[in-house]
Structures are given as C-alpha cells and as structure tokens.
Amino acid sequence: MSPSRRIVAALNPSASSGRGRLVGPRVVEALRAAGHEVTALAEADFAALLAATRAALADGADALVVVGGDGMVHLGLLALAGGEVPLGLVPSGTGNDVARGLGIPIDDTEAAIAALLAALEHPAQRIDTATITGDGIPASRFACILSAGFDALVNERANGMRRPRGRSRYTIALLVELLRLRPIDYRLVLDGVEYRERGVLVAIANNRSFGGGMLVAPDAQLDDGLLDVVVVRPLGRLAFLRIYPRVFAGTHVSDPRVVVHRAARVRIEAQGVVAYADGERIGPLPLDIAVEPGALRVLA
Incomplete structure (x- = not known):
C-alpha cells in the first residue's frame, strides 16, 4: 500500500442535475478509509469552488481529485495551472468525456473509485492539455x-x-x-x-x-x-x-x-x-x- 497522501477533493453536488450529489461523499469516505488525508470542498458556484481549490492546493497537496463531469476537469486544470500535482477524476456528470478518454469507468461509481485508489498506488501518467x-x-x-x-x-x-x-x-x-x-x-x-x-x-x-x-x-x-x-x-x-x-x-x-x-x-x-x-x-x-x-x- 502506498503511503498516506494529502488529497484535495473538489466536489460538484449539482453534477448531472443533482443526481451525482451522493458520489462526492462516497469518494471522500473511500479515500479516508484507504488512509489518505482529505480536504473536501463543495461550494455554491464554480468561481467559489475554484478559489477554494486554489487556496487548498497552496497549503500543500499530493493530489487533486475532482468529482463531477468535464466542467470539473476544467476547474481542475485552472486550479492546477500547469503544476506537477496530479489530477484524479471520479465521473458523475452528464458528459464525462475526459473520463472516457482516460478509460475511467463512467457508469459505475464503485469501479471508478477503485480505479482511483489503484492509480494512487502507481506513478501518474502524463497527457496533453491546451491553452x-x-x-x-x-x-x-x-x-x-x-x-x-x-x-x-x-x-x-x-x-x-x-x-x-x-x-x-x-x-x-x-x-x-x-x-x-x-x-x-x-x-x-x-x-x-x-x-x-x-x-x-x-x-x-x-x-x-x-x-x-x-x-x-x-x-x-x-x-x-x-x-x-x-x-x-x-x-x-x-x-x-x-x-x-x-x-x-x-x-x-x-x-x-x-x-x-x-x-x-x-x-x-x-x-x-x-x-x-x-x-x-x-x-x-x-x-x-x-x-x-x-x-x-x-x-x-
């Protein structure tokens, strides 16, 4: 098992018109059960959540995990600003196309959480982004x-x-x-x-x-x-x-x-x-x- 990580978890309770509101707490629970230190964030709007995520990352983190759809991946990109902190994703949105591209399960929350926990045991992969x-x-x-x-x-x-x-x-x-x-x-x-x-x-x-x-x-x-x-x-x-x-x-x-x-x-x-x-x-x-x-x- 990998050592405990400091993880910032940015949650979108309104993902998929609110149907994803239970996914975030489940992800946080699983990460903590695996021995990781988790700062869970949920705010009323995108701007407030982005600001809170940036502030939490500035305090030090080993990973950022976003829970939601492609909009939450977008938030993660803006919050990380090209840094070396890796991004994890548990999809619970409407589109989930980044998750599709990465091979993350999109219709099975438990499988997606298991994939995230397994990925934390291995070196992060690198993908392209665009400015x-x-x-x-x-x-x-x-x-x-x-x-x-x-x-x-x-x-x-x-x-x-x-x-x-x-x-x-x-x-x-x-x-x-x-x-x-x-x-x-x-x-x-x-x-x-x-x-x-x-x-x-x-x-x-x-x-x-x-x-x-x-x-x-x-x-x-x-x-x-x-x-x-x-x-x-x-x-x-x-x-x-x-x-x-x-x-x-x-x-x-x-x-x-x-x-x-x-x-x-x-x-x-x-x-x-x-x-x-x-x-x-x-x-x-x-x-x-x-x-x-x-x-x-x-x-x-």
Missing part, C-alpha cells in the same frame, strides 16, 4: 475539446434558457438551432498556414469525444502533442440529420464534407461565434489555442 488566449478574456486551458460552431451555438442557447431543466433543455436548443442552421465563414491558421473554411462546425480536439460520447475526433490522442481540427463543411438540414448519428460511432470522418487537420498551434476566427471548451463557456472568437505536450499528470 486558450484571446482579446478581453482570461487565459484558459482545456483537456477535451474546444468547439466553435453548431454545437457551441446549441450550448449558448441552452444556457440562456431557464426552462426546462436537464438534458431536454439541450434537445430544444438543438432543434431551434437546427432550424437556423447556416454556414459560418472561418479563418484558421494552423502552425502558421492559413485556411479559409466555410462550415457548420469546427472542433479543436485533444480528446476523441464530447457531448457525452460523440466521437467527433475519433483518431485524436491525449498524448501525441497535436490537436485534431475537425471541420464540417456546409450541410443542409436533412444532410445534417443524416450525418449527426454517425458522430457517435466516429464514422462521419469518412464523409467528404468532413475535413480533419492536425496542428500544435491554432488560431480560429469567425464573426458572432462563442467557443466552449470542456463544456464551459470560453468567449467569442478569435482565439489562439496551443497544445501543451504532457502538461497534466493524471491518476488513471
């Missing part, structure tokens, strides 16, 4: 995927809706945006090479999936030092509805209207588009994204 910078927005990072197209428009609309709650809100937002579907003119600069693309979706991927298992970048790898830039060129509504289910299997990339580039540095520009990364709102384009090879140590 995001842009005019007028705080610098940020992501581990999964930055989206700036149809999916981001759906997120933006859903976040502006007060009702209904849960996934049905996103379904309604998706249908509304589908009716408004229109191509977007993008300017991409990939490792210094300019591309002009017209499309309905651009995803800049460090991980394979987003949106709860949508394999938008099926060949992306978390540790290859590159970002997969997926462009879906203009589609009509009917064609979009035909290709959309294929994203869950990753077979959409065989369609000639889907183009995949790879780059270490990306600049993305478009009018009236707000980007999301790891499910969190980042801000309007233009943005600059740069991969950070091996920047995050993970307990997986």
Whole structure:
C-alpha cells in the first residue's frame, strides 16, 4: 500500500442535475478509509469552488481529485495551472468525456473509485492539455475539446434558457438551432498556414469525444502533442440529420464534407461565434489555442 497522501477533493453536488450529489461523499469516505488525508470542498458556484481549490492546493497537496463531469476537469486544470500535482477524476456528470478518454469507468461509481485508489498506488501518467488566449478574456486551458460552431451555438442557447431543466433543455436548443442552421465563414491558421473554411462546425480536439460520447475526433490522442481540427463543411438540414448519428460511432470522418487537420498551434476566427471548451463557456472568437505536450499528470 502506498503511503498516506494529502488529497484535495473538489466536489460538484449539482453534477448531472443533482443526481451525482451522493458520489462526492462516497469518494471522500473511500479515500479516508484507504488512509489518505482529505480536504473536501463543495461550494455554491464554480468561481467559489475554484478559489477554494486554489487556496487548498497552496497549503500543500499530493493530489487533486475532482468529482463531477468535464466542467470539473476544467476547474481542475485552472486550479492546477500547469503544476506537477496530479489530477484524479471520479465521473458523475452528464458528459464525462475526459473520463472516457482516460478509460475511467463512467457508469459505475464503485469501479471508478477503485480505479482511483489503484492509480494512487502507481506513478501518474502524463497527457496533453491546451491553452486558450484571446482579446478581453482570461487565459484558459482545456483537456477535451474546444468547439466553435453548431454545437457551441446549441450550448449558448441552452444556457440562456431557464426552462426546462436537464438534458431536454439541450434537445430544444438543438432543434431551434437546427432550424437556423447556416454556414459560418472561418479563418484558421494552423502552425502558421492559413485556411479559409466555410462550415457548420469546427472542433479543436485533444480528446476523441464530447457531448457525452460523440466521437467527433475519433483518431485524436491525449498524448501525441497535436490537436485534431475537425471541420464540417456546409450541410443542409436533412444532410445534417443524416450525418449527426454517425458522430457517435466516429464514422462521419469518412464523409467528404468532413475535413480533419492536425496542428500544435491554432488560431480560429469567425464573426458572432462563442467557443466552449470542456463544456464551459470560453468567449467569442478569435482565439489562439496551443497544445501543451504532457502538461497534466493524471491518476488513471
């Protein structure tokens, strides 16, 4: 058995619309039963939890464990700020795509906790992350995927809706945006090479999936030092509805209207588009994204 570790545990009791509220206490209980010293944090909002997590890490920690979905991984990245403290994850959110990419069980809390405890017995692994910078927005990072197209428009609309709650809100937002579907003119600069693309979706991927298992970048790898830039060129509504289910299997990339580039540095520009990364709102384009090879140590 490994020696006792000082662990900061950041918990999101509202994960998966509140269905994950019992997972956090169970994780803390299991870590303490294994002999680890745990500082458990739960706050009313993202900003307060981020501040509390940063303060706890500043007091000294051997690991940060987040309990929730991809938004909690995003919080972990911001709190760690590129340091050497490893990040552990017990998924209890709606999407859980970072957990999918790391091979962490997503539908079995006890299995995910067992995987975390086992990972604490071994050296942490390293994966890539990516930085995001842009005019007028705080610098940020992501581990999964930055989206700036149809999916981001759906997120933006859903976040502006007060009702209904849960996934049905996103379904309604998706249908509304589908009716408004229109191509977007993008300017991409990939490792210094300019591309002009017209499309309905651009995803800049460090991980394979987003949106709860949508394999938008099926060949992306978390540790290859590159970002997969997926462009879906203009589609009509009917064609979009035909290709959309294929994203869950990753077979959409065989369609000639889907183009995949790879780059270490990306600049993305478009009018009236707000980007999301790891499910969190980042801000309007233009943005600059740069991969950070091996920047995050993970307990997986």
